[in-house]
Amino acid sequence: MTSYFSKNTIFTGLFFFFALFSLFVLRPFRNTIAADIGTGDLTFYLLIVVVVMLLVNPIYSLIVSRVRLSKLVPSIYGFFILCLCGFYFTYSYLPDIFAVKTIFYVWYNIFNFFVVAIFWAMTVNSFDIEDGKKFFGIISGFGSLGASCGGALVDGFLYDKENLSLLIAVSSLLLSIFFSSHVQRKEITLNTSGDNMLVAGLIPSSALEQFSQIRTNPLIRQFVLYAFVWTCLSTALWFFQLEIINNYTMELAQDQKAIQGLEDEEKLANFLSAEKTRIFGRADSIVPLITLFVQIFLAASILKSKMLGIKFVLTVYGLIFSLAFLAVSGYFSDYLLASSAVLIFLILQGVMRPFEYGLNKPAREAVYTTLNSKEKYKSTVFIDTFTNRFGDASGGLLFNMLFSLGLVAYVAPLAIIPLAIYLMYLGLGISKSVSVVKSK
Template identity: 25%
Template sequence: MKVEPTETMALLASFAMFFTLLSAYYIIRPVRDEIGVMLGKDVLHQLFSIVFVVMLVLVPLFGFVAARFQRRYVLPAIYTFFVLNLVGFWIAMKTMPGSQLAAGTFFVWASVFNLFVVSLFWSLMSELWSHAEARRLYGFISAGGTAGALAGPLLTQGLVRALSPVDLLLISAVLLLVSMLAGILVRRLRPGQEGAETDLAVGGIFDGAVKVFTTPMFLYIALFVFLANVVGTFFYLEQARLVALTIPDTTTRVEFFAGRDLAVSIATLLIELFGTARVLQRFGLTAALLALPMTAAFGTLLLSFDAALWVVAAVMVAERVVAFALANPAVKVIYTLAQPDEKYKVQNFIDTVVYRGGDASSSWVYGAAGGGLGFASGTIAAVAIPLVGLWLWVAKNLGREHSRHAAEKA
């Protein structure tokens, strides 16, 4: 990886920002997953639908706020808001232990939180780094997030028996605050285009949706993300069903989820440090995009023959490693070809409404297709396989659109 001297400090600050951001989230994630198991698969289906509705409400609200504030203020304001939310949930869960309302609200909040904070992070990166710089440096920046995703589960496993899971929320709040400060530093080190940081982040509430449905490149990104989450949520719901059947203890379940996240983080970090940039530069973005639906196709076939917990856990680890190390960096590189305002409004719409729309759609289909038996019934696999085929077609066309736009921009 070639790094210019003028890029070094901003690159390290970007790495640190993503490290602390995902450390904060991966402390929250096992707690959220355990709440999902505790509430049960029937409630979980409803919660995914609620998450989608919340997204539909929040995205226009985000557009309203971002259209009235300069871009340099949007990320710090939203990150500060989420820090205060974490403190509020800590107080609520301490004063109302065992409350299903508080637990369900936290599950919905955590499912919204991770998308907004990560989407805003990558919007900042695509604003401040050029397309050529992104191809060189996004692998290293992504490795910062993966290192954070490694540190989060390690902290969780180390502290979950000394502290209650609720107390971990305060540690997450501190890490998120540090991430916000690192983001302010990155912008100071790389102010971007002259005057860009004082521009408004978006022009209108529904501009992102209009751009998605009128621009082929954005439409293929949206379809890629949607299908990824439909298929991925099949695996997630199957895992929740099997965990509830095989692991009765709450603390053991939190440790299981943290251990799974730890395995993902170690494998992803190694690929990002030594393979992501090489794959993107040598084989191109299309190969990186195709790797994810191909992994999901193999996992779907495997689960259709043996729907056991260790199998679905292995499939989820493999799918998330490929997503984090190859597919996600490829999509983020594509966003660098967008106009400055599109990097916020389009990316935010896709990373929130489209992303959670995939989750909600998957939960509806999973329930209708006999989710109580999961992949063991054969019906889920029969639904997933055609979706994976469509996903492969979308990935190929997205790679072609990227090549065309990159050539035009060059």
Template identity: 25%
Template sequence: MHPLTAFFSRSTQIKPSEIKAALTAFLFIFILMASYMIIKPVRDALPSDWGDVTLAEQWTLTFIVSTIAVSIYNVFASKIALRVLVPGVFVFFAMSFTGLYVAYKSGAEVTLLGKIFYVWSSVFSLFHISVFWSFISQQYSKEESKRIFGFINTGASAGAICGPLLVVLLAQSMSVANTLLVASGGLLLTLPLIWKLNIYLNRNGSDAEGNQELSPNPFSGFQELITHKRLLGIAAFIFMFTSISAFLYSTQKNVLAEFSEEKRTFWLGLVELVTNSLTIIIGIFATNRLSRRFGMPVTLSLVPFLVAALILVLSVNPVVLYVLALQVVRRAGNYAITRPAREILFTAVDREARFKTKPIIDVAVYRGGDVFWIWIIAMLGDGYFNLGLSTILCVGAGIAILWGVIGIYLGKKHDADEAED
């Protein structure tokens, strides 16, 4: 065995026979995330020209469009084989961004086009990663996923670093519209990677499964969600996760209000850099060991309980440094530990749940949570109850504890199933 291969295998706990597929999957999600991060700065710059009501309307529209999108996706998933469905999603999004590029160049009304782009790119931001993990989770067993998913997921953080870096390097020579073409080209680059992964992971009949169609019932994904306790638990877990994101996003907005735009940009850029760097380190060296040594209940509940404790500390003195540090802990913990653990849960469900119910949870439930919690926070604050920031943070800490309890339940259920297997 080559010394480099042996070192890589020892560091990541990925077996030599699994390295090619793992590296290909790493590159796959790297390209997906980089493609999104290229257009994310364009999207995030738009709300600065809108009022609070307009932003709330855009979030609500995003939820509605997300629900419609996953419903249409479920219809197509009922009609075509998985081998066509997965690459077809990325081709469709590539074509949609190309269409937006053409609209920009044709002189369409910029304000309306910007709002359409904001909603559609927000749908894309969750949809493409959900389909990626649907594809990957069907290829690995429960035991394999604990060793490999943490490493694969670090590709997303690497892409999150390189995507904005490309934007910065090309900012002077590439227009906003042209970033859409670059993102579109990136999505098309994933097609040969899907083909290679199908070759590397063609085992135990997976090739035959890839050519099969799912249930012809276009509503089966929704039916599984409301009748399957495990899937309802995962949906609740994500719903609670969005609450913490909303609470800390709102807090961050408030504590940064006194700083200049330049200072805000600097601090938030630093948070992105530290978060993604930590995610890569933890994902490569710690995530797989954590889930295998302490089990899924600890892996799924560790970040929620840690965040709950830190929010309580923050409520005593909500200064900007503590808020940003907590954001780093929450986001790095989610990207490196909670997200791969969440994807491991889908190795224990059937193909219907992976390809039909999972996008409903990842996209529609997620965006629904965004809308629900942002309005709850508004009502707790100056919308109705006029609670102070510290009190609102205490409410957030209580929700984080509930988030962790759900994680323990899901983890115990998964470990029990794995023990039976």
């Protein structure tokens, strides 16, 4: 048992390392596009992502029911590799077309969450809940190291070389597929025989099975709501961080005009975009290392702790969000690090993301191990893709609604704190449900 899981831990970790490396070598460019779009219009693009996710999830569910699971990662990741090659050639001939960049922004969000969701769907089938508590932190640490390497590469070298980043992402996905093929998993069959044909005989029931799973399993329903609320909070907080970075670059633009005489608007825009990409790359190189520390040295002990455990992690998330929104309010009110925009951005990133990926994500995935095989491959991916994207769009709408109601920048974050308190309540409810499942 020990050698089996040690081998699986290594290969699963390398699988995750290269999956996240491929994401984070492109993520700073995605974040720069988001900052350039602006928080006022960004919600529209997040709604597009929601619609696409709603359309794609039944297709994914049908694929899972029809192909061998050993072919799932090569099939899905291979599709994304083809897309990356398409963006490479498009950027080569249309480098400055903003519409292409917005298409990339929408695509990246889909790419990001399917790559990670499929990784975890495959992984939770190789561990039970106790082994998940022990090993998911270590496996997540491999991913954090890959994310840090990707972010550091952009910060130090690739911040103005998007095409090269696309090619590196392709190579990394190929390596991810290679290491995925070496992970041992339970031999299960997800094929749905004798499906009743729905919608005038066009859609097999296997394509919509995740919806019936949500309806019949109360634990999955609780996770759907939990995922929606935390992603809503996370996106609202991210929008505030984009405002912080945009405020910083506006001041920087004035300084560049005064000091270096950059009056050419195109040159100035390119300079500021590169500066934003470097800031995002810096965060993506530093924050994953903090996350790695949490995953390696804290995750297993906290998740296995009788005093803390999964209950503590799922519940305290709301408190951490509350403190983050208080910090944002302090920044905009000129009382907290008002002159240090990049520093407050890095602090928020350095707290929220390590907790999410170092503790909360492993805790959620450990709970997912208690589900049956079909639920692991379908419902969990639905939660990690559509539900999270719907929460993203809702968080963007919430952010813009608060400002449309006339709230000033330092009051708007305070108005979101009640939703963070509600997240604590949801986490407590899931913890009680898990205790009931374990006792059976």
